[in-house]
């Protein structure tokens with residue numbers, strides 16, 4: 001049995017250290033304060049008895065739990081990130097613990113009248129009887145992804161204390177700066193040396209993900225011609241009208257607010273303009289590679305149509321790929337998803353396999369040669385003051401890690 005109190009204490013000790021990352025910083029880690037937790041984690045991995053514990057100049061932490069069986073078992077890894085989102089404050093996190101949740105509103109902050117309500121966040125209803133860890137309404141919680149860190153550390157500590165559970169070599173990795181899209185950037189896949197790994201960075205219990213968006217961004221510049229409006233007939237070209245024409249010609253229903261599941265979209269994230277020049281910024285998303293390519297083509301095609309109308313140098317179109325669907329890298333080793341699924345089922349957890357409508361570090365790692373599906377870490381409402389974590393999810397995710405280690409060794413015997 002896992003020591004629940006120890007898990008909770010460990011989680012609290014992580015979330016009370018501010019590790020917010022900063023997209024405007026060029027350094028790694030993007031904020032110096034991430035070192036505070038990185039150094040603590042490094043020490044803790046040594047203390048629980050892991051081997052090859054290392055921390056590099058960019059604050060990437062790695063460690064090894066050696067195999068305790070004589071037969072060959074593939075080396076697997078577990079990865080999570082210790083930074084928190086720049087979207088909401090992570091300074092002075094004061095976790096509140098609500099034992100034996102009986103449904104209904106949870107008052108996060110009486111003075112500020114901040115309430116976590118199942119009327120709005122229906123998922124809460126799934127956790128009646130659980131211990132719910134919340135914020136005090138002034139910060140995020142940081143379960144994303146310190147829940148993942150807690151689970152990995154706790155699972156390793158448990159396996160060390162329980163040598164009767166047989167497993168192969170396990171590598172663990174903790175990264176900075178995932179929330180600003182750079183968690184995988186300086187991850188040394190070769191040094192990590194695992195055949196495949198799992199990121200513990202999903203949300204609700206049961207989540208198991210190995211599909212994510214293909215992603216690109218489009219930058220479209222429109223160049224107009226300014227002429228005194230009184231004498232402008234036949235001469236003036238208004239860049240803002242060109243831009244609106246472009247916006248109008250994209251499919252109206254293929255936008256984030258009207259799509260779900262496997263439906264892709266064009267999302268206008270920025271527009272600005274004056275008569276002489278206008279600018280549009282889009283992000284393009286689709287799980288399906290062919291549809292993704294067609295979306296990028298459409299952007300170019302619409303640009304060309306407007307060029308034909310307003311002149312070759314009136315519009316410049318630039319489309320850049322951002323990341324790709326990890327599915328293509330994971331499918332050849334699909335058994336790694338199957339093992340995770342089996343681990344969950346054996347723990348009475350219903351696996352929820354669904355496509356991620358976004359990207360993950362695992363997607364980047366998968367393309368760097370480390371296939372990396374994502375498993376639930378247990379928290380809800382990430383990146384804001386309503387973030388919460390049922391303690392039971394934290395325990396279950398830890399058990400999933402232990403079970404995956406066990407199954408991997410069993411299956412290769």
Ligand SMILES: [Zn+2]
Pocket residue numbers: 081144145178201
């Ligand atoms: Zn995360």
